[in-house]
Amino acid sequence: MIIPSEVKVAGVIYKVVEKDFVIVDESAGLGSCDFDKTEIELKTGMSQTRKEQVFIHELTHAILFEAGYTEHDEDLVDRFSIVAHQVLKDNRLVSEDKELSHVAGKHLFKSMFTSN
Template identity: 55%
Template sequence: MPKEVKVGGLVYKVETKPFVEVESDRNYQGTCDYSKTEISIMEYISNERKEDVFFHELTHAIFYEAGFEEQDEDMINRIGKVIHQVVKNNDF
């Protein structure tokens, strides 16, 4: 997993944390903070799950930087999984 990723001309910092909190709720495996250009992933999950969460949050960043401020979570889940598979199974 990279320490940073460029999306739409911006650099998103990627970091793991002991917990990921959204609006006082710590029941999240990851989050994407657009204003801080930061992707956070819970450190206590498996490496495979971290990859999956990273691509999910990366998809949020991609959609946001493309101008989609309102996002459908089901669509982000589906597209994130396909992006993950494409990157993992192809040698770029």
């Protein structure tokens, strides 16, 4: 899975950045989503799989917030994001190749709105 440098959620662009130190509720964490700055932070040095899981977790927070949910059940976000990561990876809905991922995404989007 390619971690993008930015991701659009409900028309809002979130910048995705890696940092040596990520603060979550006044302590060190693996990632965070700042709704005011529209920024997703990921801690540097994680394995690729962990980075992907943390990205999906923080992206889930961004999706919920942009959908109007300001209170997030952290247990629900944890569970959902782990399963979403597994579904995306195991069903090859994401690619390791940036160009293929872009083309696949365009094809998937097109197929959702056209009939065969």
